[in-house]
Amino acid sequence: xxxxxxxxxxxxxxxxxxxxxxxxxxxxxxxxxxxxPRRAHLSCGNQAHAYAAMGGDKDALVGTxxxxxxxxxxxxxxxxxxQPYETYPARIKAAARRTGATAQVAGGVPAMCxxxxxxQVGMELSLFSRDVIALATGVALSHNTFDAAVxxxxxxxxxxxxxxxxxxxxxxxxxxxxxxxxxxxxxxDEKSKVRQQFAAGEVGRxxxxxxxxxxxxxxxxxxFYGTANTNQMLMEFMGLHLPGASFVNPGTPxxxxxxxxxxxxxxxxxxxxNDYRPxxxxxxxxxFVNGIVGLMATGGSTNLVIHLVAMARAAGITxxxxxxxxxxxxxxxxxxxxxxGLADVNHFHAAGGLQYMIGELLDAGLLHPDTETVAGTGLxxxxxEPKLKDGALTWEDGPKASENNRILRPATDxxxxxxxxxxxxxxxxLGIMKVSAVAPEYHLIEAPAAVFHDQEAVKQAxxxxxxxxxxxxxxxxxxxxxxGMPELHSLTPILSxxxxxxxxxxLVTDGRMSGASGKVPAAIHVAPxxxxxxxxxxxxxxxxxxxxxxxxxxxVLTEGVADRDPAAPDLSANSHGIGRELFEVFxxxxxxxxxxxxxxx
Numbered sequence: 001x002x003x004x005x006x007x008x009x010x011x012x013x014x015x016x017x018x019x020x021x022x023x024x025x026x027x028x029x030x031x032x033x034x035x036x037p038r039r040a041h042l043s044c045g046n047q048a049h050a051y052a053a054m055g056g057d058k059d060a061l062v063g064t065x066x067x068x069x070x071x072x073x074x075x076x077x078x079x080x081x082x083q084p085y086e087t088y089p090a091r092i093k094a095a096a097r098r099t100g101a102t103a104q105v106a107g108g109v110p111a112m113c114x115x116x117x118x119x120q121v122g123m124e125l126s127l128f129s130r131d132v133i134a135l136a137t138g139v140a141l142s143h144n145t146f147d148a149a150v151x152x153x154x155x156x157x158x159x160x161x162x163x164x165x166x167x168x169x170x171x172x173x174x175x176x177x178x179x180x181x182x183x184x185x186x187x188x189d190e191k192s193k194v195r196q197q198f199a200a201g202e203v204g205r206x207x208x209x210x211x212x213x214x215x216x217x218x219x220x221x222x223x224f225y226g227t228a229n230t231n232q233m234l235m236e237f238m239g240l241h242l243p244g245a246s247f248v249n250p251g252t253p254x255x256x257x258x259x260x261x262x263x264x265x266x267x268x269x270x271x272x273x274n275d276y277r278p279x280x281x282x283x284x285x286x287x288f289v290n291g292i293v294g295l296m297a298t299g300g301s302t303n304l305v306i307h308l309v310a311m312a313r314a315a316g317i318t319x320x321x322x323x324x325x326x327x328x329x330x331x332x333x334x335x336x337x338x339x340x341g342l343a344d345v346n347h348f349h350a351a352g353g354l355q356y357m358i359g360e361l362l363d364a365g366l367l368h369p370d371t372e373t374v375a376g377t378g379l380x381x382x383x384x385e386p387k388l389k390d391g392a393l394t395w396e397d398g399p400k401a402s403e404n405n406r407i408l409r410p411a412t413d414x415x416x417x418x419x420x421x422x423x424x425x426x427x428x429x430l431g432i433m434k435v436s437a438v439a440p441e442y443h444l445i446e447a448p449a450a451v452f453h454d455q456e457a458v459k460q461a462x463x464x465x466x467x468x469x470x471x472x473x474x475x476x477x478x479x480x481x482x483x484g485m486p487e488l489h490s491l492t493p494i495l496s497x498x499x500x501x502x503x504x505x506x507l508v509t510d511g512r513m514s515g516a517s518g519k520v521p522a523a524i525h526v527a528p529x530x531x532x533x534x535x536x537x538x539x540x541x542x543x544x545x546x547x548x549x550x551x552x553x554x555x556v557l558t559e560g561v562a563d564r565d566p567a568a569p570d571l572s573a574n575s576h577g578i579g580r581e582l583f584e585v586f587x588x589x590x591x592x593x594x595x596x597x598x599x600x601x
Contacts, residue, residue: 001365006330007289010323011368015285018317022285025170025316029280032171037272038144039068050104050145057093057102067270069096069263070106070146072137072162074153079113081154081221081228084179084250088152088259092177095263103263106149107140109133111158115222118514119455119490121578126157127485127512128586130307131599133161134168134314141169147270148173150263154221159231160307163240163283164601167314170280175266175374176240178232180248180255182220184346188338191215192493196500199462199493220250223344225337226514230300234308236354236382237294238287239373240279243395244385247349257393258386265374277374283315286368290379292324293366296331296419297357297411299340299436302513302524303487305421310596321430321594325423325552331366332414333436336407339519340420340436343407351408355398359383364411424523424547426555427562428508429534430594431526435549438521442499443549445506445521446557447472448542453569454478455488462494470504472545476536476567478511479529480590480597483574484583489514496520506547508554510536510593523547523554525593530567532592537566 015022035041039061042050051061060066071092075085089105096103110129117123133153141149149172151162159176166174194211197203221228232246242262248255269277288308295304305324312319334357335341337348358379361367367379375381384395402408409415420436435443447470452458455475461467473495479485488511498505499520507513507522510529528534535556539545543558575584591598 001363003368004330004365006326007293007366010326011285011289014289014317014319014323018285021318022316026280029171029278033271033278037147042144050143054102054104057097060102065272067101067147067267067272068145069101069103069266070141070149071103072106072109072140072149072151074109074111074133074158074162076111078116079111079155080182080216080219081179082111083219085152088177091256091259092150092263095260096267099264099267101267103150104145106143106146107136109136109140109153109158109161111153111155114156114487114514115216118487121580123486124484124574124580125578125583126487127480127597128583128599130157130161130164130310131586133158134164134600137162137165138168141165141172146172147272148175148266150174150266151176154178154228154231156227156231156303159235160311163311164314166279167283167311170283170315171278173266173269173277173374174240174279175242175262176235177259177262178235178241178245180220180246180250181223181229181345182218183249184223184344185217186211186214187342188215188224188344189342192339195493196496200497221345223346224339225298225300225345225348227301227303229345230295230298230304233294233298233300233354234291234304237358238291239282239371239375239379239382241374242386243375243382244355247345247353249346254386254388257388261393269374277372280315282372282374284371285317286371288312288317288319289327290367290371292327293331293361296328296421297333297361298335299333299337299420299434302421302432302434305432306525306593306597309594310598310601313596313598313601321423321432324421324432328419328421331419332411333416333418333420334360334409334411334414336415341407347404347407351404352399352402355383355385356402356408359398359400360411366411422549422552424549424552424554426553428536428545428554428556429526429528431508431523431554433521433523433547433549437519438549439519442519442521444547445472445504446544446546447504447506449474449539449545451476451539451541455491458491459494462498467494467498468501468503471498472506472508472547474536474539474545475507475509475511476530476539477569477571478509479531480593481529481587482531482571484587485511485593485597487512487514492520508536508545508547510534521547521549526554527592527594529592535562538562538564
């Protein structure tokens with residue numbers, strides 16, 4: 001199937017827009033690669049320091065013809081998704097030795113759990129942690145002793161931060177190694193129902209805790225389709241995972257075999273071999289377009305609209321919001337995974353998962369088939385699924401039909417003809433909405449505004465009965481410059497209650513929602529943000545707003561708003577407590593959401 005003309009046109013515009021920056025980036029990568037294997041340029045003293053603790057691997061490290069892999073790990077045992085990584089370095093080192101290579105833990109990077117900080121002050125550091133992760137990875141790889149890197153990271157900001165660094169060190173090959181989702185627990189829709197019951201005062205905290213613990217119950221990613229699992233999808237669509245690696249559960253023989261194979265592959269694609277595959281060649285314009293197609297076809301996390309822009313900038317590529325909107329218009333929504341449906345990622349994987357989806361999208365001409373990947377040339381490799389046969393890992397053709405049409409449908413008969421995200425623009429600025437989970441009757445909301453400067457004030461207004469009406473809740477001064485752009489997911493239960501009472505309700509904010517944004521229409525990432533001259537700073541209670549996902553509009557209908565003075569709240573509390581003092585320079589230098597809200601890119 002030839003490439004769809006709409007996908008080809010968007011790719012061409014991205015390529016032309018990025019021409020100069022991409023050329024300069026690739027020139028830097030070529031010059032870095034010309035230096036050859038990194039260790040050859042270290043002095044004997046440099047090398048002695050690097051190998052002093054490596055025991056029996058010392059002789060191999062001194063040689064220049066055996067690859068040395070740098071392990072960058074986001075392990076901690078507070079994140080369920082990252083707890084399995086505790087044993088990965090030892091496994092990777094053993095697998096490297098079997099293939100004639102060595103491996104060292106180059107460094108660790110921080111890894112926040114947004115589930116722990118959701119609705120808490122610590123969430124104000126969450127988005128900025130992405131750039132800290134990129135910086136920490138840069139420190140890890142700066143020792144210049146590695147021929148390739150393996151990246152151990154899964155969750156919300158971790159994968160984007162690692163990708164930014166992998167692109168910056170793009171002359172090095174890099175393989176991302178996942179750990180997989182936890183087995184299914186309490187269904188996500190039942191958990192959500194209990195949250196709403198608690199918000200409405202119908203059940204106590206004991207029932208809420210019981211439901212939460214039954215849902216988040218073991219090692220692995222959370223099973224809903226939020227940012228963490230969207231990240232895993234992207235790494236396959238963009239060719240940085242091995243095919244079929246994303247959604248294999250932790251602690252299984254297949255999971256271990258895939259980790260071993262990823263290590264072997266990282267060693268095979270260094271400059272020392274015959275199949276040199278640096279990250280800079282994999283992360284091109286086509287790979288990013290494929291990633292956006294995957295985002296739209298799966299109804300993935302809104303957070304990736306910010307992260308993909310920043311990731312692309314690190315590779316010399318300029319993405320704009322219009323690219324996401326145009327790709328969404330061309331891409332069918334093929335999956336229903338919570339919060340877009342009742343299934344979790346384990347059910348999605350069992351129904352055919354990414355291998356079925358990639359095969360379908362390739363057949364429909366909606367993906368670039370000729371991309372470079374860590375597995376080889378051509379995305380068709382990612383329509384294959386891994387199997388263990390007699391203890392040996394092999395790849396076979398993936399499923400040709402969905403095992404459950406309520407979860408996964410063919411591109412020719414999708415859940416809806418367009419993707420999971422909509423771009424909104426108007427006199428209030430530019431924003432986005434995750435529409436895949438929002439019923440069509442809620443795609444247009446026109447109602448009076450209720451304006452707040454923090455999410456706690458919204459919760460108090462709900463408790464006081466002030467939101468029991470048609471209302472568009474505006475939460476401003478939540479952008480990167482104001483307070484680090486925290487997610488406002490803790491508002492979802494109370495807004496769902498208001499909606500469930502038969503009222504028209506929407507959210508408008510210059511902040512973020514969770515990657516698991518739900519059934520309430522939410523115009524998010526509104527730019528310019530309130531602290532950066534956005535009209536959202538001039539809204540008042542009672543102003544009539546229109547949030548129109550069907551026509552892509554975000555407007556205030558009340559006249560004279562632009563002539564008002566902007567609100568000037570006291571934001572001094574945003575600059576201290578829970579480490580916020582350390583991030584003052586980040587708030588001062590953060591870019592707008594439309595450019596990835598970046599510090600380092």
